[in-house]
Amino acid sequence: MIYILAIELIWAFVLYFLPLKVIYRAQVIVSIVLLGISFSLIHKVIGENIFFELHKYLFVDSLNILIAVPLFFLFFTVSIYSIGYMQKEVLHGLEEKKVKIFYFWMNLFIFCMSVVLFSNNFGIIWIAIEGTTLSTTFLIGFYHTKDAIKASWQYIIICSFGIALGLFGVITLYFASYSLLGEGMPSLDWTNIINVSDGLNPLLLKIAFVFFLVGFGTKAGLAPMHSWLPDAHSQSPTPISALMSGVLLSSALYIILRLKTIANRVGLITFTNHLFLFIGILSIFIAAIAIIRQTDYKRLLAYSSMEHMGLMVFAFGIGNRLGIFAGLLHMINHVFAKGLMFSSVGSVLVNFHTRDIFSIKGLYKSMPLTAIFITLGLLAITGTPPFNIFISEFFIITSAIKEGMYFEIIFVSLLLVIIFGGFLYLFSQMLMGDTDEVKKEDFRMLVPMALLILVMLYFGVTMPEDFKAILNGAVNIISAKGV
Template sequence: MIAAYLLLLMPLAGVVFFALFGHRPRIGRINIKFNAFALLMSLWLALNVHESGTLVSEGLYFLVDSFNVYLIVLTAFVGLTTSIFSAPYMRHEQQKGRLTEKRLRLYYSMYQGFMFAMYLVLTTNNMGILWVAMEAATLATVLLVSLYRTPESIEAAWKYFILCGVGIAQAMFGTVLLYYAAMQISDAENALAWTVLIQNASQLDPEILEISFVFMLVGYGTKIGLVPLHNWLPDAHSEGPTPMSAVLSGLLLNDALYAVVRNKMLVDGATQSHIAGYLMMGFGLMSFLVAAIFLHRQQDIKRLFSYSSIEHMGLMTFAFGMGTPFATFAALLHMTVHSLTKSAIFVTVGHAAQIAGTQRIEKIRGLIKTQPSVGWGLLIGTLTIAGFPPFGVFTSEFLVLLATMQSYPWLTPFLLLGIGLACAGLFRNIQPMVYGKRPEGQQAVEANLWPVIIHLVLVLWLGLSIPQSLSDWFNQATILISGSAPL
């Protein structure tokens, strides 16, 4: 578990370092080095799990298994590539006068604070500490949302804080109920250890676990962006710095869904029923359809893709709710390709907004003529997230459709309707932004699009052929989550 400890210590040290020196020139490169080290530690941790299986620390404080280790690697990778993008982006924002040295220190410090919270969510074995880590991630991102200190950003930060605060309070009450149920079968010290809970799930009071899960789903569902608890997400994306939008959509939403799935596994073991899955399917499908409709009403490019995130998180929640091995495998794949694609899209969105000097969709035009790399990046990224073949999002959505046809065929038309609505909503806005008439005086900006290229190439690769090692990884996680044979 040495790799896990170093993974947690590095961003924690980064919080202090950047709070003191985050205003200095070339500080973005140091941020990249912090995240590169974290990625190396995550790969070391993945190798340990591959060789030794599930890892549990002394005292049952930390757990790394086939489910969370792939999310740890994904989190570290997206954290690194987003830091590569954010270095020139934040430098440009400072040159424009939108950021002072003090706020730049705050940005880099909270970036590392957010990464620490995400790693803690994924590595902790204690359901109470998981709740604390999710709250820490909320506090870090609230400060990032309000970074520009405009009236709109402050309003968005307060909405984010209040809605997610109410949501996280629901999750806390669910955790208290879980603790109460666990105290009937375990000692107080390890009552909330997930490994203890899952081993004794059949002895837990099923009625208490069902009530606990309702609060957990509502609480963590707020962080996922499930309808009707989603209102904070579009505002937070549109008013905060673009690198924050990339990690919010690419990482935070995944980790909140991870927390819900961990709790679902406990409820399934305690009740021997599918009640938790039905709740997830209901909330997930509703979120998927509502977000697909709202895509047609957006006037802000960041809000447009934030509703796309709600749509895809709804689809993942629905797939995990089905609970079959096929659906679980599809959900894990979709979680991966969505994180890679959406973080890449927000990189291009950030540069598109800098080129146009606005985030208003009707004023962003002619990107492919002003800066072809940004225009093509946005176009290909949109094709990818809309589910066009041969990219990985098409593969994962197709697998979710097949799983639905196998288990709940009467729901298949709703999924097809949502996919069609989302595709139309995206392209009615993207086409004029990329190919429209270029405004006079519009100039290219300094851009680092290597993260976009790397992410989209990976998503294309996963659409053409899933590597055997990754497939085996997903299969092991599928066995753990669904409790049945893999594909």
């Protein structure tokens, strides 16, 4: 892990002194190395193992490796994709210096995200998640238009506000744990807190949980505090949209899940589950209403991320083992599906330079390969078989029925149908129709999409043994004693 962090941090600063052509290629190599290291960590944690590094400040267990490997895979595809994307932007008049700035902040962003995932300490996690806000702020205002600056202002203010509330949650947690563990850093370590979780004060944990849910829920794009999300996702350069939507939201949710596990052990399980169910359904509801009225395809995808986050939170709130399993599976599947969607739609954006759905027509004629990928991604993200999201949504529905939540699941399914309809209608406007324009498609933008499609199909039809073992380990971490 220490190597992952070191490579990212050093590379972010070194690239400033390199020529652009070298950066393009070296970025791909760096991301392959990171992916390789994260793969090598998998074997250390199969079973119930926890693996520590750097005086127990960093750790890997089944839960965080489950999010880290898709993160680095997506980063790898995005690194290939950004070559094509940025070259087209440079041709269209973007300064080369700005491309370097883009790479610098993107690597810093990934560094902060790796710290969030691998850190054992809630205090450091808080610092790192604020770091992700700061490192993406300038990326959202990257194009320097009026809308982009507005979006970046909204993003920094709303997210800093939310995360400040999260800090209050961390303080409350520290206050609950330091009477048992003493002052100092160890009182904020996840591995220590979970060991003494029986003795924690339930009332303080309740306050902490609420502040965590609202605070980090802001970063996760959950319902009451989601308003930064559509603007930020639509204004930032597409590679960043894919990374933010795919992994930033998931890692914020990951922190809430960690705290939920602690809160479950002091007997707050009904409380946390009810809050999760409520916020989950509310997020899906708001997203569904927004999706059918969209005219901007990147905003549409942003709301779709919100819907999927809501669905995951709903799954974790169901409370049985299958629900948690389905929620985690959905988290992984969403990373790939959203990565594909943003990549394919991003190629449309760099070629047409408009985000309006109704002013683009006939993509099958002008960009045939991209159009095929959009269609496949569209089917995947709305949960059609044989893609992987179908499997996890199916599990979510089954587990809810098992717990007897008929009304909730009927309502959620209805919303999913509405979203499906909205997606199909809006994207068919772009795909179908007649046009004379023929755009040149860049193979460096097509390869990542093909890779993501293959992964999704693979996980849609089979589940490798190692993956299943890790997934079960993660479910054990969240549900042990609690359920």
